[in-house]
Amino acid sequence: MTSDAIPFNRPYATGKELAYQGEALGNSHLSGDGAFTKRCHQWIEQRTGCAKALLTHSCTSALDMAALLLDLKSGDEVIMPSFTFVSTANAFVLRGAVPVFVDIREDTLNLDERQIEAAITPRTRAIAPVHYAGVSCEMDYMMAIAERNHLKIVEDAAQGVMASYKGRALGAIGDLGSFSFHETKNIISGEGGALLVNDPAMVSRAEVIREKGTDRERFFRGEVDKYTWQDLGSSFLPSEMIAAFLWAQLEQAERITHERLAIWDRYHAMLAPLEQSGLVRRPIIPADCQHNGHIYYVLLAPGIDRQGVLRELKNNGIGAVFHYVPLHSSPAGQRYGRVDGGLQLTTSLSERLIRLPMWVGLGENMQQRVCDVLGAILNK
Structure with a gap:
């Protein structure tokens, strides 16, 4: 980079x-x-x-x-x-x-x-x-x-x-x-x-x-x-x-969590227009849950080439990543585990998820750049 x-x-x-x-x-x-x-x-x-x-x-x-x-x-x-x-x-x-x-x-x-x-x-x-x-x-x-x-x-x-x-x-x-x-x-x-x-x-x-x-x-x-x-x-x-x-x-856990939540909230506001356009879905936090700002991810709309999006983000100097490859689809998962039900959501959602940069010190200008570049890629 x-x-x-x-x-x-x-x-x-x-x-x-x-x-x-x-x-x-x-x-x-x-x-x-x-x-x-x-x-x-x-x-x-x-x-x-x-x-x-x-x-x-x-x-x-x-x-x-x-x-x-x-x-x-x-x-x-x-x-x-x-x-x-x-x-x-x-x-x-x-x-x-x-x-x-x-x-x-x-x-x-x-x-x-x-x-x-x-x-x-x-x-x-x-x-x-x-x-x-x-x-x-x-x-x-x-x-x-x-x-x-x-x-x-x-x-x-x-x-x-x-x-x-x-x-x-x-x-x-x-x-x-x-x-x-x-x-x-x-x-x-x-x-x-x-x-x-x-x-x-x-x-x-x-x-x-x-x-x-x-x-x-x-x-x-x-x-x-x-x-x-x-x-x-x-x-x-x-x-x-x-x-x-x-x-x-x-000792600083409360302050660290507060700062991460502020970064998470900024992403959430910045990405609202992309969600409204139907290109991504933002995270959903149930009312009973107080999260800690650990991850900010988006789910791409079905049919969008995630690998292509990640490649373009990387070409623009942005370190975004996918997350878990479902265990049931792995060689060891098939050897040692068993599946109950179809796991359709596990398969489809995992293939659409992108995690955005997330760390204490990530400034508003950097976040805006991440969101702008992501929007430009998805709107092509």
């Missing part, structure tokens, strides 16, 4: 990240679960209301922990959207479970809650809703289904930090939830994530799984005189350097 190019993403730093990492170095504690990790845990717990927050290497790792906590066995089934990142399915497939792909809603691109019950079989153990673009799934409806059918809910809230549903933080509504702090997210640590344990009965075992299957946490709290191997587990702890970076971001 040229010097005046507009990248798709630009990681944002608050200015305190290096100072906090230096403080961690000065504390002579670089491995996990030091002072900065504890601050991050406390922030997430207080902000979301979850019973226990545990930092992980990634949201993928958090989902891996969730799958272990559910004691999934070969042949068990987990209902989820096909329109999601591979981590949502991988975590459960690694335990021998089968992802059952259900279609998405046309308005939010989230798992269609009205189609879940028809996908339930005697093997179903859990539902894994994905809050696309930080816009909540219809959680009350899903929670009622889970309760009626004795299922667990694992929220993939990778994109949902600082977003909520009816005043409840995403990730803290189901039995378990997961956050991502990848550099493309709103609140970042480069790589990183968190498991939110909302069922208090799972907290103790979650700590064991995160500490390689040992009761090391109980030992450090003085609850046992030595620690030893207790259960399945792995090394899910990020270093204090990651936690220190993350703490600088969490």
Whole structure:
């Protein structure tokens, strides 16, 4: 891209990240679960209301922990959207479970809650809703289904930090939830994530799984005189350097979210004429959902060549991208999962979606250029 190019993403730093990492170095504690990790845990717990927050290497790792906590066995089934990142399915497939792909809603691109019950079989153990673009799934409806059918809910809230549903933080509504702090997210640590344990009965075992299957946490709290191997587990702890970076971001989470929402709102206003002309559809936010400005996307009108539009945007120095290739259409998805229903919306909407540049510091002039160039391409 040229010097005046507009990248798709630009990681944002608050200015305190290096100072906090230096403080961690000065504390002579670089491995996990030091002072900065504890601050991050406390922030997430207080902000979301979850019973226990545990930092992980990634949201993928958090989902891996969730799958272990559910004691999934070969042949068990987990209902989820096909329109999601591979981590949502991988975590459960690694335990021998089968992802059952259900279609998405046309308005939010989230798992269609009205189609879940028809996908339930005697093997179903859990539902894994994905809050696309930080816009909540219809959680009350899903929670009622889970309760009626004795299922667990694992929220993939990778994109949902600082977003909520009816005043409840995403990730803290189901039995378990997961956050991502990848550099493309709103609140970042480069790589990183968190498991939110909302069922208090799972907290103790979650700590064991995160500490390689040992009761090391109980030992450090003085609850046992030595620690030893207790259960399945792995090394899910990020270093204090990651936690220190993350703490600088969490301190500014409200301001970062406010700025992203302002950018999102500007896009929404600027693109209204293109929607009125029938060339695109803008995102739809249900009244019960408070989103976090994570993604701004448009859905191209049927028949428009998306690859051609992306190519023209790139030629004009604008970093726009498509999003997920539906998992059910992938080689691994066909090998390990099964489809319930036709998934027509998953297929058609995923082929029409374009994500626009979205990052803190994206100025109004840059946004106007993105919208002007997109409009010019679509009006050709």
